[in-house]
Amino acid sequence: MRLGINGDLGHKNPEEWVLLIRKYGVRTAVAPMTKDDPMEIRNEYLSWAQKEDIVIGEVGVWKNVLDPDQKRRTAAIAYAKEQLAFADEIGARCCVNITGAAGEVWDGYYPENYTGAFWEQMIDVTREIIDAVKPRRTYYTLEPMYWMHPDSPDDYLQILKCVDRERFGVHMDYANMINSFEKYHNCELFIEECFQKLGPYIKSVHAKDVILKPIPPVTIHETLPGTGRVNFRQVFDLADKLDRDMPVFTEHLSSLEEYEKALIYMKKVLR
Secondary structure, three states: OEEEEEOOOOOOOHHHHHHHHHHHOOOEEEOOOOOOOOHHHHHHHHHHHHHOOOEEEEEEOOOOOOOOOHHHHHHHHHHHHHHHHHHHHHOOOEEEEOOOOOOOOOOOOOHHHHOHHHHHHHHHHHHHHHHHHOOOOOOEEEOOEOOEOOOOHHHHHHHHHHHOOOOEEEEEOHHHHOOOHHHHHOHHHHHHHHHHHHHHHEEEEEOOEEEEEOOOOOEEEEEOOOOOOOOHHHHHHHHHHHOOOOEEEEEOOOOHHHHHHHHHHHHHHHO
């Protein structure tokens, strides 16, 4: 497995990016360039990645492709196709988005997120994005979420079956599926279940820690790796057994200093 930062490194050009890669000692990265950068800049980033043995793990979409507003939905789907094509062009391990929400908040909870009609629309749109691009080097993936599909390993398996596309894979974010006290209390068993059931399809991993705060009802928050419930030795072993080059990212931290602290802890676990 390869550790990386899923956050803004603050670089302005390829030279700054590679210096930061060296500084933090990571071996995978989210795409450091965008599809709108000039071709020579994109190629320079890719050249540095090859020289430094850096795997480009992810290209993000982060748009609501199921937005109830037709104009916004059409724009989001077009953008998802562009990002998937870009991910394929640069050879990223995956292009990742969330399923989408049945309301204005792109990642929000709405009761309609769990209707049969919404499920069918989700399957159709996912197929549409993949079929339009026909990627050969990357995979379109969905990040699990607390309150929308996929919210469990079995839910993700059902989506994989229904979408039925070779280039549809899994983005593993086990923390986003720890949405109950039972899953939190039995954290190691649940993480084992996630990797056991979804392992053959996993293309990238978000390695996050979670902590329960004693505020009724159940309140589970992300926290700095090493300060919560997650056994990172277990996560790293499971990821490494799947693929020695599996991208494993720390994310959602508030500063580069926190990312550095997280990486120090994670590298200590690896040692």
